[in-house]
Amino acid sequence: MTLTRTLRRTLAAALLAGAGLGAAAAAEVYREHHPRAAIDPAQGAAGDFSGTYGFWKDAAALERHRDWAGSTDPNAWKLNWKYPDLVDSGDVHAGHVAVDEGERFVRRAAAREPGFLACLGEGRNELKGVAAGYPKYDAKLKKLMTVEARVEHCAKAELWDDVRQGSPLNTKIAAYVKSQSAGLPIRVDLSAAPVMAAYRRGEQLFYTKVGQLNFACASCHTPGSIMGHKLRGEVPTTPFGDAAHFPTYRTPVGEVESLHQRFGRCLNQMRAQPLKPGDPAYVDLEVFYTVLSNGYPITVPSIR
């Protein structure tokens, strides 16, 4: 009897000690990191570390290597998949249809409630050029806002409607808002302290290894990694310039996809748990990614 009781007490004590250890370990999770690449955020897209910027920086550069586009040429990835923006520019594709659907919603909602358009336009009844400054810090809301977050916020505040980030409707409206800045260079304001802090957090996430495969984003998207090499039929490319064409219509998925949804797809490949669109960690990553596209023109509608 006494022996069992003592044993039980010892076991309970051991378990408690174990739990304590577990809690202490959880407080500082050990994470490995991919070696950092030297990126100067002030350079934006031109700071590209992959040595490919010269191939995709503008239409003339893309035209010079048009024969690589869609071919099996091992250099094709150096066009950074920008050629659909060029090749398809005259044609109507599913990306245009998504933008049209987003526009229809905005027009109808604004006819019913003009405050909706003014909210999207941050006080102006005009969306031209607005998206080029996103993500940005909203001092009134005390929050970093992406275009998708603004859409969700304005739908809730002005229409009493739940247009949640990650929903097809939210992504289509965001695509429409971004299309109103097509051709304009991205200009994320790095002089805003909350934006710069988010950039640094996003940068940290980019290099942090996670998931069952212990991969970081950088394991596939920096030089000396898998970047430029075939991975199950796809070739990971430079992170510079990516943010410019999101939300994009994804032919393999048959749906428009926001940048956050694309992050989730890569996390799935890393066998890591994807987060919900709009998660603060995704917002930080989006700030990092969009700063790496600063100066590069927005190309929405787009198709990938």
Ligand code: HEC
């Ligand atoms: C296992 C390799 C791998 C890892 C790790 C990985 N990706 Fe990707 N990623 C890819 C491939 C392959 C593509 C498709 C080819 C391309 O566009 O680069 C891609 C595409 C993307 C795109 C879309 C590019 C475009 O122009 O359409 C974004 C954005 C992206 N990844 C972000 C991330 C982020 C953020 C992480 C970390 C959370 C990450 N990736 C981790 C392999 C990876």
